Amino acid sequence: MKKIxxxxxxxxxAWTMPAAAGDTYCEWTADNLAINEPLCGLAGDPAxxxxxxxxxKKGNCLACHTMPIPxxxxxxxxxxxxxxxxxxxxxGQLRLRLVDMxxxxxxxxxxxxxxxxxxxxxxxxxxQGKTPLSAQEIEDVVVYLETLK
Amino acid sequence: MNGGNMKTRIRQSxxxxxxxxxxxxxxxxxxxxxxxYEYLQQDSKDMQDDDFMNPGMAAVEAxxxxxxxxxKNGKSCASCxxxxxxxxxxxxxxxxxxxxxxxGKPVTLQxxxxxxxxxxxxxxxxxxxxxxxxxxxxxxxxxxxxEKVNVQTGGDMKPYWEKGKQIYHTRAGQLDMSCNLCHDxxxxxKIRANTLSQGQSxxxxxxxxxxxxxxxxxxxxxxxxxxxxxxKLPPGNDDYVALEVYVNSRGNGLIIETPGIRF
Numbered sequence: 001m002k003k004i005x006x007x008x009x010x011x012x013x014a015w016t017m018p019a020a021a022g023d024t025y026c027e028w029t030a031d032n033l034a035i036n037e038p039l040c041g042l043a044g045d046p047a048x049x050x051x052x053x054x055x056x057k058k059g060n061c062l063a064c065h066t067m068p069i070p071x072x073x074x075x076x077x078x079x080x081x082x083x084x085x086x087x088x089x090x091x092g093q094l095r096l097r098l099v100d101m102x103x104x105x106x107x108x109x110x111x112x113x114x115x116x117x118x119x120x121x122x123x124x125x126x127x128q129g130k131t132p133l134s135a136q137e138i139e140d141v142v143v144y145l146e147t148l149k
Numbered sequence: 150m151n152g153g154n155m156k157t158r159i160r161q162s163x164x165x166x167x168x169x170x171x172x173x174x175x176x177x178x179x180x181x182x183x184x185x186y187e188y189l190q191q192d193s194k195d196m197q198d199d200d201f202m203n204p205g206m207a208a209v210e211a212x213x214x215x216x217x218x219x220x221k222n223g224k225s226c227a228s229c230x231x232x233x234x235x236x237x238x239x240x241x242x243x244x245x246x247x248x249x250x251x252x253g254k255p256v257t258l259q260x261x262x263x264x265x266x267x268x269x270x271x272x273x274x275x276x277x278x279x280x281x282x283x284x285x286x287x288x289x290x291x292x293x294x295x296e297k298v299n300v301q302t303g304g305d306m307k308p309y310w311e312k313g314k315q316i317y318h319t320r321a322g323q324l325d326m327s328c329n330l331c332h333d334x335x336x337x338x339k340i341r342a343n344t345l346s347q348g349q350s351x352x353x354x355x356x357x358x359x360x361x362x363x364x365x366x367x368x369x370x371x372x373x374x375x376x377x378x379x380x381k382l383p384p385g386n387d388d389y390v391a392l393e394v395y396v397n398s399r400g401n402g403l404i405i406e407t408p409g410i411r412f
Contacts, residue, residue, distance in 0.1 A: 063341050074342035078335050102325075109331065111324035120325055127323040127378045 025116065026135050030103055034092030038142075039099075039114065039135035049144025052137050059113070059133060059141055068148060078109060086148040094145050098138050114138050182400050183336065185355075185411050188346040193358065197410040205287065205356030205408025208363035212288025215281055220270025226285075229269070234292050242293035243405055246394050248305040255309050257393055259286045259365065260385065277385030278365035287354040287363055290407040298351050298405060300398040313395025316388055322379030328396075343412065348373075349400040350393070352409015359412055366393055 026040035038044070052059040054072045061067060066075040067082045085094070096103060100112035113133040117123070133141070186194060196202050216226040216234060230236045241247075245258035256264070259277065262285045266272045275282045302310045317328045331340075332348030339345070353366040367384030370392060374381055382388055 074339070076339045076341055078338045078340065078345075107330075107334075109326060109334070111326065115325065117323070120321075120323060121319065122321040122374075122379045123323050124375070124378045124380050130323065132323055132378075 024134070025131070028099065028114070030096050030099075033096060033104060034090060035095040035099055036092035038139050039095070042136050042139045044136075044139030044141070044143035046140070046144040046147050048137075049140035049142070052133070052141050053144060058137065061141075064109070082145065082148060084148060086146040089145075091142055091146055095138065095142050098133070098141060113141075182349060182403050183347050184400075184403050184406065185346045185349050185352055185409060186406060188337065188344050189410065189412070193410050193412070197352075197406065197408075203356065203408060203410065204361075205354075205363055205410065208284045208287045208354065208356070209291045209408055210288075211281075212284035212286070212291075215285050216288055220266065220272045222271035224270050226265060226270070234289065237289065237292060239293035239296045240299070242290060243296035243299045244301065246300065246309075246390060246397065248301070248309075250305075254387070255306060255390055255394055257385075257390055258290060259283075260390070262286055262289065277383070278368045280363075283354050283363050283365050286365070287408050290354065290405060293405050294407060296405050298397055298400045298403050300394060300401055302394075302398045302401075306394060309391045309394050310398060312388075313391035313393070316392045317395050321374065322377030324377045326377045328373065347399070348396065349403060350396050351400045351403040352406040352411055354407060355409040355411045357411050363408060364411075366396070 028035050028037070028039055050069070053061040053067060054069055056063075061082065062069065062072055062075050064076040064078040065080065065082045066077055069075075089097070097110075099114040101108045101110040102112060102115075111132055114131045114135065117129050117131055186197065189197070196204075200206050213233070216230075217232065219225045227234070242258065245261070246255040248254070249256045259282055262282065263275060263277070266285075267274050300306075320327045320330075328348060331345050335345050336347045337344065350366050353369065354363050355369075356362070357364045357369075365384060367382075367386075367389040370389055371381040371384070
């Protein structure tokens with residue numbers, strides 16, 4: 001059973017997403033464990049990204065990660081602490097982790113925040129065909145995480 | 150070095166990293182089940198331990214009244230099972246869900262109650278996990294409080310147990326999660342202010358502090374699926390019966406606590 005995710009990771013690696021997965025879904029390419037090009041060529045805003053990181057209906061990164069956001073209580077501790085994450089990873093490496101962490105660790109609990117919605121199973125009606133975060137929101141969070149040096 | 154070689158190397162390193170990360174996961178072992186009670190704060194434990202403080206006991210008492218109430222044809226549950234249900238064997242209650250030979254599939258304790266209510270008492274059907282159905286289930290399972298959960302997983306139950314196990318391990322919803330990712334890998338860890346438990350069912354039907362009422366297990370499944378942003382299924386459906394078989398069996402050996410206090 002443990003072999004299957006390993007094979008899946010190989011197949012997924014350096015995988016170009018299909019272009020036409022709905023009007024708003026942008027194509028992206030993972031290469032060398034990173035997505036180096038910004039999604040849809042958009043530029044992020046770190047201030048918006050910081051808000052997205054704690055908003056419960058958006059990124060809600062705090063659910064699982066402890067973060068340098070002292071005004072919010074109750075940070076989770078399932079994932080790694082994100083303090084200093086901008087020193088550890090490049091923007092492209094952060095982007096791939098946000099888009100679909102399962103391409104790096106198939107057993108991760110972390111949702112794919114920009115995974116192709118066509119690859120999901122039993123999605124609640126009002127979330128069908130949508131990604132948890134938009135391409136713009138992913139870019140906002142990427143540039144915010146880059147500030148965590 | 151050409152691009153092809155480079156890609157092959159990177160792919161190999163991905164395989165190595167992936168396999169290494171699988172080995173590093175703190176996977177919960179089936180041999181060590183832990184009740185949701187263990188993850189409660191002391192004041193919630195105290196609430197569960199004292200029948201006069203445990204708000205779930207109100208549902209048990211309401212269930213006792215329904216148990217004694219005559220149905221359409223004049224019979225009540227008590228007519229067959231004794232005034233306080235004393236003719237039912239607690240060890241048998243602890244085995245649910247059990248395989249029903251007539252139906253050719255497993256039935257949950259609540260389904261058995263529904264079958265008695267419509268078949269023996271002539272009552273109109275109740276909805277699964279509706280208030281009265283849960284009160285009756287809480288009353289009956291409370292009779293087995295202190296018994297060890299003892300769900301059969303082999304023989305006729307095997308395919309249903311396997312199906313439940315598969316559902317437990319299948320990612321669903323927009324957030325692409327499955328039960329095992331939280332409840333096998335991270336019990337004791339925090340999601341915001343909540344402590345993850347092993348997701349054991351030995352306190353169910355349970356009084357949840359979150360909504361202040363008695364909760365059925367299938368409705369609780371739906372609570373998690375809603376968190377994944379996955380479609381909910383109607384309580385009592387075959388998939389949830391199979392999931393109950395698997396989830397209850399994960400807790401084989403745990404003591405039944407109904408009505409448990411849970412968050």
